[in-house]
Amino acid sequence: MSEKTIEGYGKGFLVLILPISVAIIFFVNTWRIWIVLVALLIGLRLFQSYRWQQWCTKVNPTFHQLIESNQGRITPIDLAIKGNFSGTKAKRYLDTKAGEFGARIVKVEDGNQVYHFITAKTLSSLLDSSEPEAEEFSAPTLKSSTQILAELEPKKEVSHAESLVNETISEQINAEPEHLHTEDKKPLEKQLLFGSLIQSELAKRLGVYSSTVFKRRNDPQFSEWSRNRDPDGIAWTYSKETKEFFPVDGEA
Incomplete structure (x- = not known):
């Protein structure tokens, strides 16, 4: 520098x-x-x-x-x-x-x-100045109420129709299957090879759903109920130990 x-x-x-x-x-x-x-x-x-x-x-x-x-x-x-x-x-x-x-x-x-x-x-x-007068809104209120009622009437009809459909479906579900009644039944001797029937076999014999037998198996009136539905008039009883159904009126 x-x-x-x-x-x-x-x-x-x-x-x-x-x-x-x-x-x-x-x-x-x-x-x-x-x-x-x-x-x-x-x-x-x-x-x-x-x-x-x-x-x-x-x-x-x-x-x-x-x-x-x-x-x-x-x-x-x-x-x-x-x-x-x-x-x-x-x-x-x-x-x-x-x-x-x-x-x-x-x-x-x-x-x-x-x-x-x-x-x-x-x-x-x-x-106070913003509050509407009652006379100004009385007519529109009545008119709107009438319109609401008119709109609700078709809805009620639809609801009634839907209820009928639901009832029909419910009846079909709860009804016993017809094909089970018309189905050819095997002889009791062939069904009782082991001396008892399981739930699905007894349901087919009685012409009901398996769930119906399951619901009624512990019912005191089960024997009488099964007798009325059995094609040979045999009453059945349920064993809780073996989970099987045995005839009451005698063996095959």
């Missing part, structure tokens, strides 16, 4: 360090003055805030009167005229109240702002 380059860097550094040094020296010699100025600014802001709160307290009765008389609607010019102060103060005051009470601010065509404050009185009037 050449000597001219080093000399140029040194001069640039001096250009920066000199103002910084002067600022530091000035702040060290005047720091008490800066502290006093900051304290004065803070005190001034607190004093202005206090005076604003006191002024707002005096304006509150006027504001409440306008809100009640105008049903919650108020503009800065209304408040300024009523309170006899500037529009700037009126707008600042209304902005503060809008943030406090959550008012709705609407801009009109001329550029002014309308502040809407919701009170119990204004809310009650809005609800």
